[in-house]
Amino acid sequence: MLLIKQFNQRFSVRKTDEFGNPRIIPLEKLQIPRGSVLHVIDLDQVVLAPPATLEIIQPLEKPAQVRHHFKLPEDGISGHPRNKPVQGQERAIFAYHRANRPMRRLTSDELVRKDLKVLLIENYTPMLSHYYYPDTQLAWYDRLRNIQLLMINQFKYNTQEYMRQNYFVIELGSALPSFQKFQTTYNDRVKSKIEKFQDFNLLWLLELFAWAYGKQSDSLFAGMDLTQLSRMNFIFTHNTGFTSMNMGVVEKMRKSSGGRLSDDQMARMFYRTLVRVMTQAPSNAYEAEFLTPEGDERVFLKDVEEETVDVVDDDDVVNDAVVESDNTFDEKEDVVIEEPKEDVKPTTIVVEKVIPHDEIIKQEAQRLAEAGRLSSKAYQFLSESSKRFVQLPNPYNPKETYGEALTVHEKDVVVKAEPKKVQRLVTDEGWAENVTDQMVKQYNQTMMTKDVLAAVASSQRLGLAIHNHTVEKEVSVTGTIEHHTLRVQPVGGEPTTVRFSIPGLTEDGTWVANGVEYTMRRQRVDLPIRKVAPDTVALTTAYGKNFVRRSDKVANDYGRWLTNAIITRAVDPTNTEVTDARLANVFDPTQHLPRQYTEIARRIASFNANGYMWNFDYKEAVNFFNDEQLRDADAAKLLPVAKRPRSETILAMDDKSMLYGVNGNKVEPVGTIAEVLGFNNQKVPREMTELSLMGKSLSLGFIFSFYLGLQGMLKHFGIQYELVPAGQRVDKNAYDSIIRLQDCKLLVTCDNDQQKMILHGLDRYLKHLVAYTESEADREDIYLNLLRDADGLTPRYINELKQMRSAFVDDMHARILRKMGEPETFIGLLERSNELLQTDHSLPEINGDEMMFLGNQRIAYHIYTAMVRAMRNYNNAPGSNRKFELTQDMVWGAINSDPSVLLAPGANPIQSIKEKDVITMGGTGGRNRKTMVYHTREFQPSDIGIVSGNTVDNGDVGITAFVTNNPRFDTVDGTTFKREEKPPKPSDTLSFIDGLVPDTLMDDAKRQNFVGIQLGSATSCNGATTTPYRTEQEKFVAHRTSVKHARVIDKAGKITGLSKDHIEITYEDGSKEAFPLGRWFGPHEGTFYPHTLVTRWKAGDKLPAGAVITYNEQHFEPDIYDPTQVSWKNGVLATVALLEAEEVIEDSNAISERFAKKMVGQVTKLKEVTINSNQMLLEIVNEGDHVDVDTILCTFTDDLTGDMSAFSQEAAATLQSLSSYAPRAGVRGIVDKIEVVYHGETEDMTPSLAELVRKYDRIRRKAALAVGRGDPVSGSVNGDYRVEGVPLAFNSLCVRFFITHDVEMAAADKMVIANQLKTTVQEVMYGDNKTEDGDDLDVLFGRDSVDARIVGSIQRIGTANAVGEQAGILIGRILDGEAVPDLPATLK
Helix, strand or coil: CCCHHHHHHHHECCECCCCCCCCCEEHHHCCCCCCEEEEECCCCCCCCCCCCCCHHHCCCCCCEEEEECCCCCCCCCCCCCEECCCCCHHHHHHHHHHHCCCEEECCCCHHHHHCCCCCEEEECHHHHCCEECCCCCCHHHHHHHHHHHHHHHHHHHHHHHCCCEEEEEEECCCEECCHHHHHHHCCCCCHHHHHHHCCHHHHHHHHHHHHHCCCHHHCCCCCCCHHHHCCEEEEEEECCEEEEEEHHHHHCCEHHHCCCECHHHHHHHHHHHHHHHHHCCCCCHHHHHCECCCCCECCCCCCCCCCCCCCCCHHHCECCCCCCCCCCCCCCCCEECCCCCCCCCCCCCCCCCCCCCCHHHHHHHHHHHHCCCCCHHHHHHHHCHHHHHHCCEECCEEEEEHHHHHCCCHHHHECCCCCCCCCCCCCCHHHHCCHHHHHHHHHHHHHHHHHHHHHHHHHHHHCEEEEEEEEEEEEECCEEEEEEEEEEEECCCCCEEEEEEEECCCCCCCEEECCEEEEECEEEEECCEEEEECCEEEEEECCEEEEEEECCCHHHCHHHHHHHHHHHHHHCCCCCCEEEEEECCCCCCCCCCCHHHHHHHCCEEEEEECCEEEECCHHHHHHHCCHHHHHHHHHCCCEEEEECCCCCCEEEECCCCCEEEEECCEEEEEECHHHHHCCCCCCCCCCCEEEEECCEEEEHHHHHHHHHCHHHHHHHCCCEEEEEECCCCCCHHHCCEEEECCCEEEEEECCCHHHHHHHHHHHHHHHHHCCCCCCHHHCCCHHHHHHHHHHCCCHHHHHHHHHHHHHCCCHHHHHHHHHHCCCCCHHHHHHHHHHHCCCCCCCCCCCHHHEEEECCHHHHHHHHHHHHHHHHHHHHCCHHHCCCCCCHHHCHHHHHCCCCEEECCCCCHHHHHHHHHEEECCCCCCCCCCCCCHHHHCCCHHHCCCEEEEECCCCCECCEEEECCCCCECECCCCECCCCCCCCCHHHHCCHHHHHCCCHHHCCHHHHHHHHHHHCCCCCCCCCECCCCCCCHHHCHHHHCCCCCEEECCCCEEEEEECCCEEEEEECCCCEEEEECEEEEEEECCEEEEEEEECCCCCCCEECCCCEEEEECCCEEECCCCCCCEEECCECCCCEEEECCHHHHHHEEEEEHHHHHHCCEEEEEEEEEEEECCEEEEEECCCCCEECCCCECEEEEECCCCCCCCCCHHHHHHHHHHCEECCECCCCEEEEEEEEEEECCHHHCCHHHHHHHHHHHHHHHHHHHHHCCCCCCCCECCCCCEECCEECCCCEEEEEEEEEEEECCCCCCEEEECCCEEEEEEEEECCCCECCCCCECCEEEEHHHHHHCCCCHHHHHHHHHHHHHHHHHHHHHHHCCCCCCCCCCCCC
């Protein structure tokens, strides 16, 4: 062994200039020298004592002496530790010494005193299991502090009694509190400060800092003289380096001891030493001083065996170094370095934090191979399947691999509102920002395909090897469909091919199926983990939704037992223990309060007991306690619950429901409420948490035992237990639980409620566990028997638990959980749920901060859900019939049957914006009208900045709502960021629709809500225009609506092509893009409305980024201020008279003939004609033809080209006439457009039909190729296409006639005057209808109707529009040369 002198020369701080700048030695060089005392403790109790093979004590010259410590000192301890019986520890110590022969148990210190070659080891680990602490807020500190007290007492004894050097190793972690925190904490150890030192090693550093700072009397080292300090050494290690410090040597560097360092400098040098150990890599440079060039040990004159190892020679302390001020660390900043790789001990239970895609396949393959059910070749093939999978080509982009496609970067997910490129004149920038559009666009373009692939990749966690994945895109007039083909193989099963289909999205995020456009409304759902009730945590992923609850059974309901005990005594007139109880529910779940406090608050507001007045009404606490009492409790971070009359002493509770007596700065633990009130705790309910699973509840204790094994579960949760022989008698009241097995007993003790809620979940299985041995209890196969015997459940529950552990969290939800900082595995989520259920704190059931808003993400979710269902069916099927099957309806059917999937509206551009902004609680996995009760439909404060006040006016009120103009979404997954405390901007609280209408906030709130409802059903008319009085939001409509209504370019460019059906632009970066022009027809409530996409640009025009290149002329017109923008036509100007007359009864109105013409609109009727391929087309109308009700649209006849020689010419003509078909228009109008779709091949058609088909295919192909946006190039369809609900038969075609006609406004038609004043036309007034001033009168409406509906905006809107219109006319005249009119001298 090294001599003390050698150790100090090589490893210790010996000189003033080394203090703060020590040598960092490689850890493998560390050897405890001869004549030492080594102090050891394993707080994790992994090993009972250090093994004889411990490297730092090698080589042992003689057997070491080990002194085991079993008890804390009697004086000075804190926290009221309670003795706990320990069985079998002596046997364990005996076994230890038998296995480690060089380690002898100390029975006498005679050898230690006379022989320096005998190493003394002070072992404190055995003491740990003898004590447990009440679960107070500083129980951790009390436990560690008492250990320190035991050790320091032994330090003092050893340094006093033995002429030996004492060594203790302090491991520095990855973080060191700042110098300033050391300064403010060593002598003021309040909870808020000491929590920064929540580590045993950090607490020792705090004691050493106090000593270095010259405050030895305030540290545990108080009373140790220089001789004792000179025998005390601390070895600081970090990762692979260390240095050593002798307290006596360093003490001599202090000015008061003859050195040059002040107390402040001593503290700084000590801190610098720690920083250097953490940040400086170890070096072998020191060896040059102690080794020869050949690597042999140098022999120094002083290296002789010494008879004493007392204080170090004065020569070792050199105090003539120049002391410089220290500026090498930031006093206020913690030292944080990268966390080293976790050191997993052999006995540590490793619980997965992330499950790689291939992990389950490898595990299952290995299990089957070990059981002989899988050949080596098959094992190798399956084990490497995931490696092959990530190298598969991306089915969407073969240029990259599947693994590359699955990579998600932060920029792909994070969204931030960018202002629209519109020149604003009056509105603030907030109205120009909209994160919803950015989120929809970014998800559909970037993340949609990644999530689809992630759903497939996540299926590997089901134990499903994926050998291939291809995507075939089918594009037709009926819509775009992605057909996915997977080659999969369950581990242990046969490879099979499965297929599923999902819709291909349009640029707007909608899809077309069977010729009908659909949209998936954004669904409001819970975050993957959140507390939905005081006793319930919801876990939600694409796998499904499950709940973790505290059991409400009487045997598990501690709160009910506690309040019953109080109430029973309070209502008993003969019992004076509890009096004056006020029964009331004063529970507030939104407050963070101790759980026993809230349990009582549910039933009892206050009572008197034990000389105290108790209060559990949190809101009344400020009145119940005086200011000084409140300050005392607040300073101690406690909640006041009781006061004593005429005394300043109060009882206060910590967050773990422990009570403390508080009087000024004095805080003393007094126990739980039940203990203080003297209740018998022998038969208290044992609380537990349980998981809802397929209609049943399984305790988390059972689930964790199944996953980890019985002892694995106990170790994972840090639950202390001891194994004793099965026949040994023990006191059952001394333990939280005694688990009797066939060959032993487990004596279990819990430290806190979190552990108890897990442990108590095994109670119902205890009598069944007796049949199994210790080793069997750690195998998962016995838990099926336990489940069957105790719960009467079938194997499918075990199968489900297995599947949930590996596959509950898919890649999409793992991404969200990472953002939340929550566990990414099912087992982690269960553990976190148990933690959340330690209090009753919960936010409202519908809470914007704990919910997310999902759109097309749910398409990928449906894929994963279907894969889970298919695998569940496979696992639960009999062995002979097992086959992995994925039927078509499991994905496509699930998507299209989702209640949130609705027809995409097509009446006007406002509808398209509303569908972007709409959110619903409904949909698959959502809620319905029955489950959405009143309080869940209310607007919540947390909705501010996310959800506007707009909703629908039917039974879905509060279920369906609309987001604000710029909701606080922060990712494409619809998660939100916390709202700032400052008042929000109007644009962040009102909807986009609210911003479209001037002065809507002047109206009644219910009327304000009608704005969006009414605008969504508006149609275009001849007189529509952009009114003078408006909000400027009308310019943003084109930027937010569907691309079918308006198209905005993102980059600057030049028009390089223009035709009647498309426009082409070449951007500055050289790329080109084309957009369609012309007619299209939008469906709405069974009617089609015609829309015309036009452009105002011509070839050669240059457009800036943000310019509108095409727009719907029915609803937009060029903006008069900015020629690159268009404004939404927000109304028709009319002169309205407010009066009371017969014409305005029941909110009706009368309109003039002139106004009726302004209100003429267009409606399109679709007429579909089905023709068989063997029929002949004789005639057909052309596009642009005018038709009447009886006009024949086309004439076709059966094929009569066979032999008709037997018929006369007249008979043949008659037969031809009888076989012909001539469908009529049925409406008066213009044939706006003709389309042809067909099911079959043109070669099988008659020549006339084939020519018709080819004609319209050429038109369709030309338009599709011109814009190059993947539109169908032919009218070919399959049997899914329906005509009036009937599938189009094979070898038939359908001619679609779009007939547009004008519709004049007449009686019974509806319109809206100004804001929200919906009215029905009673009559059209003919002749002259004028005001007294001679102005034409357009509308008569009731003044009482305006007042009754509380719509105050009409006066301002009417006045402002009239002034604006007349001012415009006068300005126009002035610009035309007329003189400026004189203003009147006075205004009347």
